[in-house]
Structures are given as C-alpha cells and as structure tokens.
Amino acid sequence: MLACLGRKWMRLSTMNLKPTWNFVNAVDASRTIVRGISGGGAETVAKERVDTVVIGAGVVGLAVARELSRRGREVLILEAASSFGTVTSSRNSEVVHAGIYYPPNSLKAKFCVRGRELLYRYCSEYEIPHKKIGKLIVATGSSEIPKLDLLMHLGTQNGVSGLRMLDGFEAMRMEPQLRCVKALLSPESGILDSHSFMLSLVGEAENNHATFSYNTVVLNGHVEEKKMHLFVADTRFSESQCEAEAQLQLIPNLVVNSAGLGAQALAKRFHGLDHRFVPSSHYARGCYFTLSGTKAPPFNKLVYPIPEEGGLGVHVTVDLNGLVKFGPDVEWIECADDTSSFLNKFDYRVNPQRAEKLYPEIRKYYPDLKDGSLEPGYSGIRPKLSGPKQSPADFVIQGEETHGVPGFVNLFGIESPGLTSSLAIAEHIANKLLR
Known part of the structure; x- marks a missing residue:
C-alpha cells in the first residue's frame, strides 16, 4: 500500500500493470556512444532514439501520456520520484471545478469547462469514485x-x-x-478520488503500450538538428540529482515538459532554448x-x-x-x-x-x-507564475510557435484548476503536436 501524508492510495499490487522501463538495460542495449552534456561537463553516454517523452508523472503528465498513446505514439514517461502523482497531484482539494473564477477565453476557463465534462465522463466510464x-x-x-x-x-x-x-x-x-x-x-x-483517477490513467497508458521509468531524472538537454536531446540519470545513483552524471541520451521526436514545480528550472537547463520564453516562478x-x-x-x-x-x-x-x-x-x-x-x-x-x-x-x-x-x-x-500583489496568471502551454523547437512543448504554471483541466490539456497538446 502506498501512502501519501496519510491519504489512502489504491493497491498497485492488485493491478496487472506492465513492468516499467528498465533504465540500466536501456543503457546497456544502446549501441551508439556519443559526447553529451552532463552535470556541467562533457561525458560519454549511451544514445537511444525514442518516439515521445513526457517528463513528469503528475496528473497532467499522465493525461498527456494517455492521450498521446491512444493516438498511436510510443510514449516514455520519465518521473524523478519512485511513483506517479507524488507532488502537487496528491496535495490538493480533489475538487472538480466548474469553471467560474477565470477570465473568459483564458486557458484556465476553456480547459476547466472542457476538462470538467471530460472528467465526469471518464469517471463514469471507468468507475472512478466521484460525486x-x-x-x-x-x-x-x-x-x-x-x-x-x-x-x-x-x-x-x-x-x-x-x-x-x-x-x-x-x-x-x-x-x-x-x-x-x-x-x-x-x-x-x-x-x-484523484488517486484512483491517476491509477486509471497509468493503466490506460500502459495498455496503449506507454512505458514508465521512475527514479529517472532529466538532468538537462540541448537542441540539435531541430530535436530536443535529453540527458537522463537514475536518481538512485547519486545523492544529489544535480551532480549526477548523465547515463543516457534520449533523442525523442516529441517532448512534453510537464515537470510541475520544476518545469521552469528544467527548461532553463535546455541549451539552445531561448530562456527569454521561460516565465518566472513563484510558490x-x-x-x-x-x-x-x-x-x-x-x-x-x-x-x-x-x-x-x-x-x-x-x-x-x-x-x-x-x-x-x-x-x-x-x-x-x-x-x-x-x-x-x-x-x-x-x-x-x-x-x-x-x-x-x-x-x-x-x-x-x-x-x-x-x-x-x-x-x-x-x-x-x-x-x-505571478507573485504577491500581482494579478493571477493563466496557464502557459508553449510550443514551437513560441520557442521555435519542433515537437517540444513546455507546460508552465499548471496549478488549480489543473486536476479538473487535465484531460482537456492533454487533448489540446495532442492536437497541437499531432496536427
């Protein structure tokens, strides 16, 4: 039984989930050795091409992975923690919002209203406890x-x-x-029940051949030949993830940065991405x-x-x-x-x-x-994305039209109503990337 601050999680052992991606085997199986950026210096790391990478297994990352895998993409989800949904997604009110508070035509308003409809429909179809x-x-x-x-x-x-x-x-x-x-x-x-909802998203994504790699941190990356290359490491190999050496370079066709609290910090570690487009962070x-x-x-x-x-x-x-x-x-x-x-x-x-x-x-x-x-x-x-005495900021969903990197999407400031909006955000991103 997994526990988060005394709140009940469903038993993963009762689910016939597929094994997660084996990080070490992936490194061993990679045949190409390249020079990569790691921990502030150049290191020799294995290189592997993959189709789609979602960074972060919070509720939005899970929804995105599920939607992209439903549409035929081979999705790899990278999560620094030992399981899914352990940060913001498990520390909220578990409320399905109607869409009242947000400025008309804002992303929060659109995604909350659309997301609520999709969420109630999903909960009914997959028997997720809700009321x-x-x-x-x-x-x-x-x-x-x-x-x-x-x-x-x-x-x-x-x-x-x-x-x-x-x-x-x-x-x-x-x-x-x-x-x-x-x-x-x-x-x-x-x-x-947000935990049942996330567990269902995990199961659906895996049924669509998505794979999960927990304890896996994206250290940094760079843009090369119009693709975002990612340098990753097993978080258990080092006490300090920031000082870890990259063990594998991934070359995906599509990348979604859904790292939540660390999304901006991660974006600033991507060389070749104009950091002027990375908004300031407030907590x-x-x-x-x-x-x-x-x-x-x-x-x-x-x-x-x-x-x-x-x-x-x-x-x-x-x-x-x-x-x-x-x-x-x-x-x-x-x-x-x-x-x-x-x-x-x-x-x-x-x-x-x-x-x-x-x-x-x-x-x-x-x-x-x-x-x-x-x-x-x-x-x-x-x-x-806004601090004290500042007007509330909208969600930021940033694609090639902003930063110029094809097949790469940043998600910034996905706070409330992120849980309610998750399926609508996923729908939007899939349409954006696959059009």
Whole structure:
C-alpha cells in the first residue's frame, strides 16, 4: 500500500500493470556512444532514439501520456520520484471545478469547462469514485456581494450551466450550519478520488503500450538538428540529482515538459532554448486541516468564501469518505534557487500554529466551529507564475510557435484548476503536436 501524508492510495499490487522501463538495460542495449552534456561537463553516454517523452508523472503528465498513446505514439514517461502523482497531484482539494473564477477565453476557463465534462465522463466510464455534490460560494457581508455578482458573471460567460444566486436564507436552508448574506450555487462542482483517477490513467497508458521509468531524472538537454536531446540519470545513483552524471541520451521526436514545480528550472537547463520564453516562478504553500470532534460533516456541499490573493480562500471540502478538510491557506515562500525547485526541495510540514489564523476566517461562514477542532492535515505547493500583489496568471502551454523547437512543448504554471483541466490539456497538446 502506498501512502501519501496519510491519504489512502489504491493497491498497485492488485493491478496487472506492465513492468516499467528498465533504465540500466536501456543503457546497456544502446549501441551508439556519443559526447553529451552532463552535470556541467562533457561525458560519454549511451544514445537511444525514442518516439515521445513526457517528463513528469503528475496528473497532467499522465493525461498527456494517455492521450498521446491512444493516438498511436510510443510514449516514455520519465518521473524523478519512485511513483506517479507524488507532488502537487496528491496535495490538493480533489475538487472538480466548474469553471467560474477565470477570465473568459483564458486557458484556465476553456480547459476547466472542457476538462470538467471530460472528467465526469471518464469517471463514469471507468468507475472512478466521484460525486457531483455542488458548491456554495458565499458572501458573509454586504461588501462582498459585488464580488459574488462578478463571479456569477464570469461563470456565465465561461459557459458554466446551472449557476444560481441565492439569498442568505435559501443557502442556509440548504446548509443549516452555514451563515451568509448571499451565495452563488454551482451544481456542477464536485469531488473525486484523484488517486484512483491517476491509477486509471497509468493503466490506460500502459495498455496503449506507454512505458514508465521512475527514479529517472532529466538532468538537462540541448537542441540539435531541430530535436530536443535529453540527458537522463537514475536518481538512485547519486545523492544529489544535480551532480549526477548523465547515463543516457534520449533523442525523442516529441517532448512534453510537464515537470510541475520544476518545469521552469528544467527548461532553463535546455541549451539552445531561448530562456527569454521561460516565465518566472513563484510558490505558494497551502496547508490543510481536518475537522475533529464531530459525528457528521457540518456541510453536504463544498463551501467556498470569496477568493483571496493567491488562492480561492480557506474553503471546506468533504471527501468521498466523509472526511472534512479546511484549507488551503496561502503562504508565499521563497525558493532560493532553481536547484531547489528542480529537486522539489520544499518544506511540506504543516505548522499546527497556522490553524489559529484559520479559525476566524472559517467562522465567518461556519460560526459553530469549536476551538481545538482543527488538526494538521497536509500541505501542497502551488506552481504559480505571478507573485504577491500581482494579478493571477493563466496557464502557459508553449510550443514551437513560441520557442521555435519542433515537437517540444513546455507546460508552465499548471496549478488549480489543473486536476479538473487535465484531460482537456492533454487533448489540446495532442492536437497541437499531432496536427
């Protein structure tokens, strides 16, 4: 049984998954020896041609691998961790977003709405646990009503169906523990078991002959003859991945950089790629706390406050097992250098004292929250493209039309609603690369 911060994962041992790509055998089987760039110097490494490489086995990378393999490509997924989905994809609210918050015609708006449709369809077809429980975005004071009206307007423009503005008494009739003056009802919002979803994507990709190589880090690369050459190493061969020597050079026809928190740092390690097109990185840690001391969940629906800078506010979610979670908060963190993000050297510990700041925020809409009822849960890091006091940035999906390298796509800033958007992002990338 794999575990991530106490959250349940499905047993991989019960699945008839194919063996992952054997890194050492691939090196031994390569017949051509070339001079490569590795760890800051030239090294002799084995060379192997492959069709398609997806860097990163988070939910978006898995969706991309699944979609490209469905369309007949031979896909190799490289993941630095020992399994899939161990970083941002397993440290979120597991919410299926409707598409309300995002500027019309933005990638976030388009992919969230399209992705939600694809995700519900996928969950139904493949029996992934999910539930369309609906969401209430609440105004707890009259000064917040104009912001609620704006969200209604944005959601309508984005094509979100079923949105309805409720007076406070209507919302509180639905949720007796709630206190608000007005609320926006989103019946299309829901929750899912993200781990079951990712495991299904892995299985589908492998059934389409995609292969996975875990504990495999892409150290750097360079552009040669209009192809992105990748230098990779087994992460277990060195305590410091950045100091590891490349053991294999891969020459793919197609490459998708879906490295999440390390996507920008990795892109800066690609020689021949104009780094002017690599956006700056910002990171916001969000902590989640679980509710204790209650016999039943206080809410049946998702309850969200008005969005705050850097996030959607400290909201309440109920997972499929009935566990009530509050979060995430927003803590802007400094990443000392690109190496830290490249190696995912972030602090994921949850400081119990942060709960003290959450109580007054939560009590604005849940006044009966008892002292001492919030227990530390888990935290996640948002890979953001905008920092404090800056306007929220859109997803960046960067292809040849921007950087000039054929068959190469960078994914930057894939934060919320990345889980909801994953299948739509994959659809878009497959169309872009295979047209």
